[in-house]
Amino acid sequence: MISINPESNIPNKPSRKKPIFPINEGLRKYLKNHGREVNLPVHYEDLLRFTYSVPLKDKSGKDAYWETVSYDMREWEFLRDGLVKVYAILKTEGDFSFVNQLDVARIDFCVFGNSQPFRIRIVNRYNDNYDHYYIKRGDANRVYGLELEHLLSPNRITFFSNYQTLIEEHIPGIPGDEFIKNYLYHPDTNQVRFAKEFVKFNERCFMRLLGDLRSYNFVVDITPDIENVQYRIRAIDFDQQCYEGRKNLYLPQFFKENYPFVEIVSKLLNKESIEQYQAEERTKVVFRLASSRYRIKELIDLMCQDNISTPDKIEHLKIELANHFHQIGFLKAKTMGQIVKIQLKQILLKKLKLVPKTKIHDGD
Structure with missing residues (x-):
């Protein structure tokens, strides 16, 4: 058996804050080759320009660890248009013929996750049916994890990257x-x-x-x-x-x-x-x-x-x-x-x- 130093400073529980490892050029080339790297009208940094936030409660009234964020009118018009187009990229491979019947109902922000994600709620104007997707900081560990999940698990994963921004579908359950x-x-x-x-x-x-x-x-x-x-x-x-x-x-x-x-x-x-x-x-x-x-x-x-x-x-x-x-x-x-x-x-x-x-x- 190989001995392990008993004084090791490696914790017995997951790191509270994992550093973000950037997506390097080799990984970005892989993403491009396999259709994961696309041009996006909105990036993670754009969503950080909110003016204030309100804590979000779950159905039972408890803290949901998310905050609903608001923007000034000029920022909101830019974001609303871009976020609806991002949804179209995610769901219909960039077919924008349906975007007029879609709108952004809410943007939530989670400060506790490593990737500090934004959750975007998209609503159909005609029937009020809604869906979610996520915008997160680009992180190499997460990209490798998503790809291995897509390739080796029974589940298929839809996600895209652009520079240091990740777009991910909502996983229901x-x-x-x-x-x-x-x-x-x-x-x-x-x-x-x-x-x-x-x-x-x-x-x-x-x-x-x-x-x-x-x-x-x-x-x-x-x-x-x-x-x-x-x-x-x-x-x-x-x-x-x-x-x-x-x-x-x-x-x-x-x-x-x-x-x-x-x-x-x-x-x-x-x-x-x-x-x-x-x-x-x-x-x-x-x-x-x-x-x-x-x-x-x-x-x-x-x-x-x-x-x-x-x-x-x-x-x-x-x-x-x-x-x-x-x-x-x-x-x-x-x-x-x-x-x-x-x-x-x-x-x-x-x-x-x-x-x-x-x-x-x-x-x-």
Whole structure:
């Protein structure tokens, strides 16, 4: 076993404020090549020019950790026109023929998130139906996280970048902490099926080193199915993609906020069932990797060269993973991207051998 310095200053909980790592030219070229980099009429900095804000309350009257912001009239006219066009870019690939029936109903700002996002509510003037999307600071960790989610998870993600601005679609679902309060113990909830999904979600996060998935950083999608329902857990926070230095921060099962989910898994699933569901998820990831292997290789190669964490966190994580897998290959890693590459290979190697032309070579 490799020893870890007991005096390490790497915290046992996620960093309260992760620094923003800029989107470099290599990553920007990747985004352009794959249709993610577009010209936008409004950028993040434009939204910072609000004049005042009012705290936003949720339906029960509690603080929602968002503030509704207001602008002077000249700024508002510029923003309203641009934000409706951004929505058209996000939803109809820039077809502006429908923008006359759309309007901006509200702009909310969250000061607590790493990316300090703005949430834009778009409303249809004809029927008052509304939708949301987000404008955030451009951050390399988040971009890598969004792309890996799009390529390796069962979920497709729509997002665009322009310079250091990110535009993201709203991911619908019940926030995990709300699911615990209002759904998890409801008689109609199929806890066995949910436990299975939590095991798979835990496996997906650890496989690609997506961190800080506490209950309020993911949502639960409930889909009616034959005689019952199916559940899918979807991450909504990608800021901590391969940034932290502790292994357990990439495993949702170790966050106290997720303890009710872990309790359900422990109560309803045996060891063999858990291993079966983990194997199922790995197999699915391998087939996704096989279908997008060139794009994933391009992305991982960029990650291997990028600076998206700190030297002490990189050093600590590679030692913890080397201990966990009894694999000294992690000690060769010099960047977080290289750790992700070794991690995927370590977990998926047996499954990769079953699918032609999906090997992740050390030299690739």
